[in-house]
Structures are given as C-alpha cells and as structure tokens.
Amino acid sequence: MDTTLWKGGAKDLSERTFIMLKPETLMRSLIGDVISRIERKGLNIIGLKLVSLSREDASKLYEMHQGRPFYGPLIDHVTSGPVIVMVVEGPNAVVIVRGVVGATNPLEAQPGTIRGDFALITRKNIIHAADSMENARKEMSIFFSEDELVEYEKPTEKEFLL
Numbered sequence: 001m002d003t004t005l006w007k008g009g010a011k012d013l014s015e016r017t018f019i020m021l022k023p024e025t026l027m028r029s030l031i032g033d034v035i036s037r038i039e040r041k042g043l044n045i046i047g048l049k050l051v052s053l054s055r056e057d058a059s060k061l062y063e064m065h066q067g068r069p070f071y072g073p074l075i076d077h078v079t080s081g082p083v084i085v086m087v088v089e090g091p092n093a094v095v096i097v098r099g100v101v102g103a104t105n106p107l108e109a110q111p112g113t114i115r116g117d118f119a120l121i122t123r124k125n126i127i128h129a130a131d132s133m134e135n136a137r138k139e140m141s142i143f144f145s146e147d148e149l150v151e152y153e154k155p156t157e158k159e160f161l162l
C-alpha cells in the first residue's frame with residue numbers, strides 16, 4: 001500500500017479524496033456539468049484521467065462490495081465504457097464531496113446534489129466518491145502515483161473562500 005498518497009491532519013483540514021465518473025456520465029455528455037459542481041464548491045482537482053477500467057482495477061475499487069447481489073452487474077457496468085478518475089483536494093474533502101454527490105440511491109438523493117439532479121437508478125448513479133479517508137487513499141493509489149498529482153493554490157482562494 002502506498003502511504004505517500006495520504007495527506008491529512010488537523011493543521012489545515014486539507015484532505016484528498018477519490019472520485020470516479022461512471023460510463024453513463026460520459027455517454028450522456030455530463031462530464032462538464034459534474035466536474036463543474038466539484039470545482040464550484042472550491043475543491044482543487046489535483047489528478048484527472050480518462051481510462052477504460054480493467055476488470056482487475058474495478059474489482060480492487062469495489063473490493064468492499066464483493067459478495068453483494070449487485071457486485072457482478074456493478075463490475076460489468078463500470079467496465080462497459082470509459083470512466084474519469086480524479087483526485088480532489090480541499091478542507092474536509094471526503095465529507096464535502098459526499099455532500100455534493102448525494103445519496104447512493106437517486107430516489108433518496110436531494111435535488112441540488114449530483115445524483116439528485118442527474119441520476120434515476122442506483123447502478124447508473126453517475127459518480128463514485130470515496131466514503132472515508134482510508135478508502136480514498138486506497139482507491140486513488142489504484143489509478144495514480146504520487147508524482148502524477150499536482151498541488152497548487154488558486155490565487156483567489158485565501159481572499160474569497162477560506
């Protein structure tokens with residue numbers, strides 16, 4: 001396990017989290033809308049790739065769901081077309097992103113969240129976001145090495161956001 005991908009700590013509350021835009025997001029031409037929600041919240045995208053997910057990487061990503069009835073169809077679905085994998089960074093990024101994303105089941109996702117606004121069914125719920133810092137670290141290390149992540153500070157950030 002690559003622990004160098006971990007960044008956390010009480011000092012500035014800065015965290016990294018992992019996000020994946022699922023095949024339906026690309027097929028429905030929603031990439032821009034979804035990424036825009038993340039950007040507008042104020043988080044920094046520090047890694048981004050368009051990839052065809054292998055079954056091996058998909059099963060690593062969804063390891064915690066192995067054995068569940070939806071697992072097989074989920075792996076088939078996320079390997080059915082290209083996905084976008086991203087690492088984003090900002091204060092409390094894990095919880096903040098989960099809020100922007102909304103509940104797993106679009107029936108429960110509030111309007112104004114990504115899933116609440118763009119998804120109808122759970123399997124095709126547009127986006128995956130890590131549910132803890134530990135899982136974020138594991139998931140980002142499947143797709144990114146530390147030297148592929150680019151940290152920066154937006155010039156207006158201190159003045160207008162924090």
Ligand code: CMP
Nearest residue numbers: 065070074104122123124125127128129
């Ligand atoms: P995600 O946040 O990517 O994490 C696991 C995924 O499994 C979830 O989003 C859904 O796409 C899928 N999933 C979870 N529960 C169900 C379910 N009951 N039926 C179908 N798909 C599910």
